[in-house]
Amino acid sequence: MVYDYATKVKGTQGSPIRDAIVKAQGEGFISFAAGFPDPQAIPMEKLSRISQEVLEEYGIEVFQYGESIGRAELRQQARKFINMDYDVLKEGDDILVTSGSTQGLYIASKIFLNEGDVILSEDPAFSGAFASFRSNGATIRGIRMEEDGVDIAALEEAMASEPKPKFFYTIPNFNNPTGYTTSFEKRKAIYWLAKKYNVIILEDNPYGYLRSAGEDLPAIKTFDTTGHVLYAASLSKIISPGMRCALLCGAKEIIAKAVIQKSLIDSSTPIWNQLVMAKFLEQTDMRNHIRYISDIYERKCELMHETMAATFHEDVKYGKPEGGMFIYFELPDYINLQDFVNEAAKMHIAVVPGSAFSVEQPQRCNGVRINFSIPTVDQIIDGITKIGALTHRLCGDQIN
Amino acid sequence: MVYDYATKVKGTQGSPIRDAIVKAQGEGFISFAAGFPDPQAIPMEKLSRISQEVLEEYGIEVFQYGESIGRAELRQQARKFINMDYDVLKEGDDILVTSGSTQGLYIASKIFLNEGDVILSEDPAFSGAFASFRSNGATIRGIRMEEDGVDIAALEEAMASEPKPKFFYTIPNFNNPTGYTTSFEKRKAIYWLAKKYNVIILEDNPYGYLRSAGEDLPAIKTFDTTGHVLYAASLSKIISPGMRCALLCGAKEIIAKAVIQKSLIDSSTPIWNQLVMAKFLEQTDMRNHIRYISDIYERKCELMHETMAATFHEDVKYGKPEGGMFIYFELPDYINLQDFVNEAAKMHIAVVPGSAFSVEQPQRCNGVRINFSIPTVDQIIDGITKIGALTHRLCGDQIN
Numbered sequence: 001m002v003y004d005y006a007t008k009v010k011g012t013q014g015s016p017i018r019d020a021i022v023k024a025q026g027e028g029f030i031s032f033a034a035g036f037p038d039p040q041a042i043p044m045e046k047l048s049r050i051s052q053e054v055l056e057e058y059g060i061e062v063f064q065y066g067e068s069i070g071r072a073e074l075r076q077q078a079r080k081f082i083n084m085d086y087d088v089l090k091e092g093d094d095i096l097v098t099s100g101s102t103q104g105l106y107i108a109s110k111i112f113l114n115e116g117d118v119i120l121s122e123d124p125a126f127s128g129a130f131a132s133f134r135s136n137g138a139t140i141r142g143i144r145m146e147e148d149g150v151d152i153a154a155l156e157e158a159m160a161s162e163p164k165p166k167f168f169y170t171i172p173n174f175n176n177p178t179g180y181t182t183s184f185e186k187r188k189a190i191y192w193l194a195k196k197y198n199v200i201i202l203e204d205n206p207y208g209y210l211r212s213a214g215e216d217l218p219a220i221k222t223f224d225t226t227g228h229v230l231y232a233a234s235l236s237k238i239i240s241p242g243m244r245c246a247l248l249c250g251a252k253e254i255i256a257k258a259v260i261q262k263s264l265i266d267s268s269t270p271i272w273n274q275l276v277m278a279k280f281l282e283q284t285d286m287r288n289h290i291r292y293i294s295d296i297y298e299r300k301c302e303l304m305h306e307t308m309a310a311t312f313h314e315d316v317k318y319g320k321p322e323g324g325m326f327i328y329f330e331l332p333d334y335i336n337l338q339d340f341v342n343e344a345a346k347m348h349i350a351v352v353p354g355s356a357f358s359v360e361q362p363q364r365c366n367g368v369r370i371n372f373s374i375p376t377v378d379q380i381i382d383g384i385t386k387i388g389a390l391t392h393r394l395c396g397d398q399i400n
Numbered sequence: 401m402v403y404d405y406a407t408k409v410k411g412t413q414g415s416p417i418r419d420a421i422v423k424a425q426g427e428g429f430i431s432f433a434a435g436f437p438d439p440q441a442i443p444m445e446k447l448s449r450i451s452q453e454v455l456e457e458y459g460i461e462v463f464q465y466g467e468s469i470g471r472a473e474l475r476q477q478a479r480k481f482i483n484m485d486y487d488v489l490k491e492g493d494d495i496l497v498t499s500g501s502t503q504g505l506y507i508a509s510k511i512f513l514n515e516g517d518v519i520l521s522e523d524p525a526f527s528g529a530f531a532s533f534r535s536n537g538a539t540i541r542g543i544r545m546e547e548d549g550v551d552i553a554a555l556e557e558a559m560a561s562e563p564k565p566k567f568f569y570t571i572p573n574f575n576n577p578t579g580y581t582t583s584f585e586k587r588k589a590i591y592w593l594a595k596k597y598n599v600i601i602l603e604d605n606p607y608g609y610l611r612s613a614g615e616d617l618p619a620i621k622t623f624d625t626t627g628h629v630l631y632a633a634s635l636s637k638i639i640s641p642g643m644r645c646a647l648l649c650g651a652k653e654i655i656a657k658a659v660i661q662k663s664l665i666d667s668s669t670p671i672w673n674q675l676v677m678a679k680f681l682e683q684t685d686m687r688n689h690i691r692y693i694s695d696i697y698e699r700k701c702e703l704m705h706e707t708m709a710a711t712f713h714e715d716v717k718y719g720k721p722e723g724g725m726f727i728y729f730e731l732p733d734y735i736n737l738q739d740f741v742n743e744a745a746k747m748h749i750a751v752v753p754g755s756a757f758s759v760e761q762p763q764r765c766n767g768v769r770i771n772f773s774i775p776t777v778d779q780i781i782d783g784i785t786k787i788g789a790l791t792h793r794l795c796g797d798q799i800n
Contacts, residue, residue, distance in 0.1 A: 001598060001600075001626055001627045001628050001651075002598075003512075003600075003651075003653065003654060004512070004566070005511055005512060005657060006510065006511060006512055006513050006514050006536075007514055008514075009510065009511050009657060009660070009661065012657075012660050012661075013660075014659075014660055014663070015663060034465070036464055036465055037464075039460045039464075042460060042463045042464070044459060044460050044462075044463055047463060048455045051451060051455060051672075052452070055448045055451060059444060060439045060442060060444050061642075062444075062642055063442045063444055063447060063640035063641070063642040063643065064436055064437075064439075064442070064640075064641060064642050065434070065436055065636075065641045065642065066642065098666075099499060099666040099667075099670075100666050100667050102663075102664065102665075102666060102667045103665060103666045103667075106664055106665055106666075110406065110409065110535075111405055111406060111409050112403075112404070112405060112406055113406050114406050114407050114408075115515055128663075128664070131660075131663075131664055132664045135510075135661065135664055136406075166404070198401060198402075200401075200403075226401055227401045228401050236465075240463035240464075241463070241464060241465045241667075242461075242462055242463040242464050242465065242466065242670055242671045242672065243463065243670060243672075244666060244667070244668070244669075244670040251401075251403075253403065254403060257405060257409060257412075259414075260409070260412050260413075260414055260531075261409065261412075261535065263414070263415060263502075263528075263531075264502065264506055264528070264531055264532045264535055265502075265503060265506055265665055265666075266498075266499040266500050266502060266503045266506075266644060266665075266666065267499075267500050267502045267503075267641075267644070268644070269644075270499075270642055270643060270644040270670065270673055271642045272451075272642065272643075272672070272673070273670055273672070273673070
């Protein structure tokens with residue numbers, strides 16, 4: 001049979017991150033592509049012990065259907081955790097437990113987007129979010145990301161344009177892929193613009209707790225007294241991605257709509273997963289826990305950056321992120337990005353071309369995203385040294 | 401802020417099943433509304449033991465990201481199980497692990513439906529599926545369900561109509577809410593029509609294994625040599641709904657599209673849940689297990705049916721289903737359905753009006769769905785006796 005698919009999924013591609021991994025498979029394979037947590041940073045033993053507690057304490061409840069909005073235990077613990085340092089969530093806000101924050105982004109686009117609607121996004125930003133927005137009918141307009149956050153003048157111009165954008169997508173902490181963090185001033189400006197033009201902010205914060213340097217900044221949601229900000233909080237990078245538990249937070253009215261969509265998408269996040277996460281949050285000094293895992297990532301980031309400094313050609317430009325899981329480097333204009341990625345893949349090293357994260361003019365992007373959380377210390381030294389040699393080979397070829 | 405939601409979610413209502421439960425809460429509350437498994441039928445101890453095995457055997461893998469298509473272990477075990485009695489799945493078919501079969505239905509509609517597309521459905525059928533189809537832009541056309549399956553002449557006429565329907569939704573075993581089972585002949589006819597008119601069959605089989613009488617019949621998918629049938633298999637009713645593990649099965653090309661949508665919706669079903677289910681299938685004689693749980697439901701169905709026979713007014717019509725979790729009864733024309741449901745709710749008894757499951761003319765529906773899997777023996781006797789008295793009160797009021 002010849003299938004007649006929906007128009008908006010016809011062109012949908014698989015993940016460019018996964019493509020990069022598949023292409024580079026082989027002997028001595030090193031992946032700098034995925035954003036998996038370091039196994040050392042996943043509290044496996046504690047989670048396994050808590051699993052036992054949950055099964056004993058809750059019994060049959062674990063194995064029955066649950067409420068679509070999520071378990072009260074997890075929603076309470078999550079609120080406490082999210083509001084640990086700032087009043088991110090207010091009285092009028094509610095929390096939906098989602099199966100990963102990917103699902104939170106999907107549901108947010110589902111409830112707001114009609115076919116052909118425009119949304120705004122930091123450019124570059126997370127490719128998986130773009131796929132989600134597009135699969136719900138969106139046309140994305142990219143707003144240039146600068147080292148201290150999005151270009152505010154360009155954001156205002158875009159918010160004031162017709163057709164009116166439905167929301168603005170932002171990753172204020174350690175933007176994926178650039179690692180850039182939005183400054184305090186720009187966070188306030190973004191919220192102010194949202195209010196002025198009545199555009200929702202979809203604030204995605206998967207990496208915020210993984211800060212190894214610089215000062216912690218409040219979420220944009222912290223300023224929100226008017227229900228303009230939807231906040232997607234993840235537990236994947238700080239506890240475990242395999243649990244598939246995250247939180248979509250916002251005005252009660254929006255969350256009520258989100259709950260209905262959640263009920264259609266998977267009925268509810270499984271109970272075991274929610275209760276294990278709730279108990280973990282309850283039993284853990286999260287400040288200590290976060291310090292412990294941030295230290296792991298700080299050491300790896302440091303090592304990757306040092307190795308780059310020691311081995312990369314001087315024409316390759318990069319900064320040192322204050323947290324997150326990625327370093328982003330820009331190749332000189334005279335190097336072809338795809339050639340570079342392919343040459344790395346031939347050496348069985350997976351890196352993700354920045355073009356995958358670009359909205360406007362991906363063909364002009366010459367950036368590369370490399371991950372330091374999942375490779376081992378040896379893989380970082382070995383892989384980066386090889387990439388460094390590759391930069392010299394390709395840059396040198398051009399100069400000579 | 402005043403929110404501007406997507407058109408297709410504006411009118412989306414919460415579940416009528418949940419509404420019925422909420423309305424009837426109170427002292428001595430008895431729910432005949434939900435389709436939860438009997439706690440006795442959930443193999444809790446075995447699942448808890450297997451959980452421990454999985455955590456010990458797989459360690460950190462349980463807590464990392466997984467592939468969107470699902471774990472090979474579960475996909476293999478599920479294929480063996482699904483093909484236990486018939487060759488339901490063929491060489492050319494693939495399996496996607498979904499977070500409940502609700503998600504399978506959602507993904508199927510997502511990949512096929514454009515805004516305004518028409519789909520066909522047995523009428524009545526599962527309200528949650530309708531909500532899913534509609535939230536993906538579908539207009540549903542209902543085809544009258546008869547005791548031996550859908551009206552085949554009406555189905556052919558609808559398949560031949562313009563605009564061409566994208567798929568036909570069917571629950572051939574113990575249709576929800578009626579309990580009707582599609583005959584062998586009608587199954588063959590449905591597949592033959594699907595081929596003739598090139599319309600996909602979306603075959604939903606949550607209850608097929610819960611047969612307490614009559615002869616087991618092959619899934620429509622069993623006849624499928626041309627990729628016309630998408631088959632949603634559930635493990636919720638026979639193992640545990642809380643695990644949120646189900647299977648969407650069909651032609652490799654469709655499943656490849658489904659995997660991409662799954663990656664956007666929740667990245668993957670959590671690993672722990674998948675591995676526990678895989679091991680359960682591997683370690684269990686599923687024929688024995690199914691016989692054990694079918695016996696539980698057979699006894700409850702028998703008891704409910706007997707109590708109805710002893711207490712219901714003779715103008716109320718109903719059959720005795722050969723399996724599933726529900727009995728469906730029709731009130732006489734002179735009784736108002738909503739009055740009946742409201743009166744039951746006043747007695748703290750939750751029943752679901754059949755109108756919730758109707759596509760065409762829900763206002764003319766006078767059926768009521770009652771569940772026998774979750775209430776206890778005492779609740780069945782007590783609740784049905786009260787409903788019986790209510791039928792006499794309402795019918796008698798009219799006759800006198």
